[in-house]
Amino acid sequence: MSFNPKHILGIKDLSADEINFILDTADSFKEINTRDIKKVPTLRGKTIVNLFFEASTRTRTSFEIAGKRLSADTVNISASSSSVVKGETLEDTAQNIEAMHPDIIVMRHSASGSCDYLAERLNCSVINAGDGTHEHPSQALLDAFTIRQHKGAIEGLTVTIAGDITHSRVVRSNIYCLKKLGAKVRIAGPRTMVPPGIEKLGCEVYYNLKEAVTDADCVMMLRIQRERQGATLIPSVREYARYFGLNEEKLKLAKKDAIVMHPGPINRGVELASAVADGSQNVILDQVENGVAVRMALLYLVAGGEKLQQD
Amino acid sequence: METETIEILDNDGINRALTRIAHEILEKNKGSEDLVLIGIRTGGAYLATELHKKLTQIEGQDIPLGMIDVTMYRDDLASRNNLAVGQTDISFPVSNKKIILVDDVLFTGRTIRAAMDAVMDLGRPQNMQLAILVDRGHRELPIRPDFIGRNLPTARNEQIEVDFDEKNIPQAVFLLRS
Numbered sequence: 001m002s003f004n005p006k007h008i009l010g011i012k013d014l015s016a017d018e019i020n021f022i023l024d025t026a027d028s029f030k031e032i033n034t035r036d037i038k039k040v041p042t043l044r045g046k047t048i049v050n051l052f053f054e055a056s057t058r059t060r061t062s063f064e065i066a067g068k069r070l071s072a073d074t075v076n077i078s079a080s081s082s083s084v085v086k087g088e089t090l091e092d093t094a095q096n097i098e099a100m101h102p103d104i105i106v107m108r109h110s111a112s113g114s115c116d117y118l119a120e121r122l123n124c125s126v127i128n129a130g131d132g133t134h135e136h137p138s139q140a141l142l143d144a145f146t147i148r149q150h151k152g153a154i155e156g157l158t159v160t161i162a163g164d165i166t167h168s169r170v171v172r173s174n175i176y177c178l179k180k181l182g183a184k185v186r187i188a189g190p191r192t193m194v195p196p197g198i199e200k201l202g203c204e205v206y207y208n209l210k211e212a213v214t215d216a217d218c219v220m221m222l223r224i225q226r227e228r229q230g231a232t233l234i235p236s237v238r239e240y241a242r243y244f245g246l247n248e249e250k251l252k253l254a255k256k257d258a259i260v261m262h263p264g265p266i267n268r269g270v271e272l273a274s275a276v277a278d279g280s281q282n283v284i285l286d287q288v289e290n291g292v293a294v295r296m297a298l299l300y301l302v303a304g305g306e307k308l309q310q311d
Numbered sequence: 312m313e314t315e316t317i318e319i320l321d322n323d324g325i326n327r328a329l330t331r332i333a334h335e336i337l338e339k340n341k342g343s344e345d346l347v348l349i350g351i352r353t354g355g356a357y358l359a360t361e362l363h364k365k366l367t368q369i370e371g372q373d374i375p376l377g378m379i380d381v382t383m384y385r386d387d388l389a390s391r392n393n394l395a396v397g398q399t400d401i402s403f404p405v406s407n408k409k410i411i412l413v414d415d416v417l418f419t420g421r422t423i424r425a426a427m428d429a430v431m432d433l434g435r436p437q438n439m440q441l442a443i444l445v446d447r448g449h450r451e452l453p454i455r456p457d458f459i460g461r462n463l464p465t466a467r468n469e470q471i472e473v474d475f476d477e478k479n480i481p482q483a484v485f486l487l488r489s
Contacts, residue, residue, distance in 0.1 A: 002392045004393050021395070027379065027398065028397055040384065041384060042384070070383075077349040297396075300396065301391070
């Protein structure tokens, strides 16, 4: 099959075949990251702008490295050092950047739907690197890639995702992705952090972490977003850690070969006990490593093909 | 319009051509020291596997065999739909080795250019040689094969098809004329 997306805005719009095609493409790019000379000429002459209106280390660096390893020219713009602080609107900022003819804009923004908004107004391709509490497609894809790497296949697995479900774009993209690939998804968190109606996305809802991790193949812990609303939704961080933090004792309830994932950054001792974060079942750094390959695949698929010339 | 299909080589013909190429490779390189085989996906990879069997049989020792996917190195990525990127699987160092690139059909030479670049990105070989099952002409780059199964002058609108069975063993070479 051939898959020629103009934009990557969310997992919701992708089919299982398209997701698998992205993961297979990433599998082929992964090898480049272990070479002595970590560069191929695939996207030579393409310009990629990383437009980040929210703080990010992992995702931005990962996209930047992915672009550079494909020989694209990558430019980073972060909100704190840009004209956004001078009061420019998102659309004006984006149009000014587009006037310099980039091929791809990779954007992170605190407003849900902002990437769709830009994609409708710009000619260049847009990749969503996280928009508000909506979607974070590249994270869900690298999670699926990592699960596939460790478990062989995703179909039939039980995946538990625990933490602040309401405010997590990672959860939403992961539910779409894992459901499409045939996994059983469990959601767990305190009642204040689980939105009503989330079961309509096809997942089971738990308010008790021990029950949620029992016999799971994969446990994905989320960060309490202290910079967002996270802190006001729980009585105290200590209490949260006690009931919803993953420690060795709770992890024992999952399958023996279960893997522990986290999109980062970790709050050690809060959602993840240090013993688990450093334990043999954690695949957190595999997620980061695979992130580069998955983002290379996304950039390749978005940049290739005739559609760029039609505009 | 009806397509005319002409068989150029059958299973035995391919086998004999590969056997001869194997001997020519060993003769030219005075044995198998420092030799490595790299097949270009997909057809070239299957042929490299067959050639590898013959070389190993003749020499009585194993010669490294790798596969390369050149999609990332193509010069026409911007002008066509996305191609699936295959896996490059070369688990040995290529530096200071004599590389035998293997492909099924040599046409414009652009695939070979991409393959040379791809190998060079992995190291600095002692030299690179090119083994081809069918050379159909129409080169667009200064590239010339070292080992040829069959020289077959063709018209541009004709096609060469190499058939493989489900075990990826080459069965026949056809010329398609429409």
